[in-house]
Amino acid sequence: MRVLATTTNPRKAQRLQELLRPLGWQVISLAEVQVSIPEVPHLSPLDSALVRAAAAAKASGIPAIADESVFELQVNGKLEHYSVHFGPWNTALERNLRLLERLRGLPIERRGARFITVVALAQPSGALEVFQGEVAGLILQRVERQGGIGYDPLFFVTEIGKTLADMTPEEREAVSPWRRAVERLVQAQAAFNPRSEPTKPQPEVAKPDPPSPPPVLPMRVLVATSNAGKFKELREGLAPLGWQLFSLLDYPFKMPHEDGSTFEDNAMLKAAFATKQVGIPALADDSGLEVEALQGEPGVYSARYGGKSSDIERNLYLLDRLKHVKGEERRARFVAVLVLAYPDGHLEAYRGEAHGLILEAPRGEGGFGYDPLFYVPEAGKTFAEMSLEEKARYSHRGKALRALLEAHRNGPPPREIVALE
Structure with a gap:
């Protein structure tokens, strides 16, 4: 034809x-x-x-x-x-x-x-x-x-x-x-319009009884990180959900470069890529520091701010950038975004923020990154001075994690179609 x-x-x-x-x-x-x-x-x-x-x-x-x-x-x-x-x-x-x-x-x-x-x-x-x-x-x-x-x-x-x-x-x-x-x-x-002769009907065979329903298994989720410390923190935080968690140490594939313009973009790109690779839901996060006096710097570039290769160098670079900024003008916030991506393309995003000030000198021995400089007035401490329990209460990642836990408290949240305003 x-x-x-x-x-x-x-x-x-x-x-x-x-x-x-x-x-x-x-x-x-x-x-x-x-x-x-x-x-x-x-x-x-x-x-x-x-x-x-x-x-x-x-x-x-x-x-x-x-x-x-x-x-x-x-x-x-x-x-x-x-x-x-x-x-x-x-x-x-x-x-x-x-x-x-x-x-x-x-x-x-x-x-x-x-x-x-x-x-x-x-x-x-x-x-x-x-x-x-x-x-x-x-x-x-x-x-x-x-x-x-x-x-x-x-x-x-x-x-x-x-x-x-x-x-x-x-x-x-x-x-x-x-x-x-x-x-x-x-x-x-x-x-x-089949191009070949149809197959002859087969005699009807008695159908066996339907099998018993399989047991409900915990949801398997890949946490898209190879950082053992971050994986441990998220595994403990997600424990109430009973999920079976894996990390990139279990699935050694190369993640894409983080070149998004927002924390949401980076977390979404990583989670969507990871779930495609393994065929199970994937959880990814992106986080960083935004300093008001620096118009939101370092933002999504927090981990490579100023081209520096270590936490100490990045902290010193931030202090130098703020050397003429005093008191309340040193306001800043930590932002964390968690994205849970499913193989069928569905996404869930959870955001947490922690507000504070950048000190003029580091305080505390714990934490990592900018924690020694980030002072939380509500707690009267820097992140580096807090215990793990305290940091989970005040931190941006802890708040995002609690939002995820609340959404999944009674199982996966409904997938509603949301109209734009």
């Missing part, structure tokens, strides 16, 4: 031919026939694909395939196809900036989106069939690097652990919603 692909792109037509090979169909493109397809603006992706396919089939007298691809986001309780909505602008960068402005202030766990392709198959008789492919992901909070087309630099695909712009051609092909939609078309046509 011959089928008309409503494209003038020879590479796309060739790829469609390869995907339709199991059906034995021959694909021809608009470059090979004289068919005019009207442009109908202001239609939904589904309607646009249907109208174009139907027009092509009627004009050519053979079945026709048309597709439309969009990004989809829940906005104010409604599904918005924002690759269409956020325009017209002259460049992809302008559209990306417009989208970022639209989502300003939204936490990463509420930035869920889908990249969708609708493929319509129309017959000259007027019969229509629709097939949809999709890939789930998140809209990042800033453009980290250019690449790809359109919204590719902003769309982070959870099942791969990369943005579309960062993917290799092979990775991009693997998650292509267009390919998935076409494959569903092939599956449906093969089932409806």
Whole structure:
């Protein structure tokens, strides 16, 4: 059977031919026939694909395939196809900036989106069939690097652990919603019009009694760290949940570089990547110090502030940066974000903050990082002067951990669809 692909792109037509090979169909493109397809603006992706396919089939007298691809986001309780909505602008960068402005202030766990392709198959008789492919992901909070087309630099695909712009051609092909939609078309046509004789029905066999339900096992979670101290701290904090925990020492794979612009981005990137590698939920965190007088420095760069290689060097560098800042002007906060990612792409994020002051000289022998400089007025001590129990009570990570424990107190929290305000 011959089928008309409503494209003038020879590479796309060739790829469609390869995907339709199991059906034995021959694909021809608009470059090979004289068919005019009207442009109908202001239609939904589904309607646009249907109208174009139907027009092509009627004009050519053979079945026709048309597709439309969009990004989809829940906005104010409604599904918005924002690759269409956020325009017209002259460049992809302008559209990306417009989208970022639209989502300003939204936490990463509420930035869920889908990249969708609708493929319509129309017959000259007027019969229509629709097939949809999709890939789930998140809209990042800033453009980290250019690449790809359109919204590719902003769309982070959870099942791969990369943005579309960062993917290799092979990775991009693997998650292509267009390919998935076409494959569903092939599956449906093969089932409806099999090319071989159906197998003979087998005699009915008595069904055995259903097995007893398996025992409820504890949830297995990978803590995405190879730091034994951090793993011990989180294992003790998560003990009330009864989870079976593993660390990167149990699953030795290389984590991606932390190049996000926020703590939420970094924790999400690590957790989403880790759960994809091991196939079980993964918990990752990112934390750091934000000093008000330094406009939020060192922030996400706390562990490599000033290019220094040790805690002592970073503390001395921070003190030098604040040498002309006195008293209450040395306000700061520690921030920690925990992200729990599931293999199906679902994310949970928990944030904790600890407010205090940066002292002019270190105090205390415990802790690590900036703990000797961070003074908590409420406790009258620096983090380095506190016992582990005290630090858990006041620390940013302790607060984020308690938020996670509260959410999971009666099992996993419900997955609600949250509309943007």
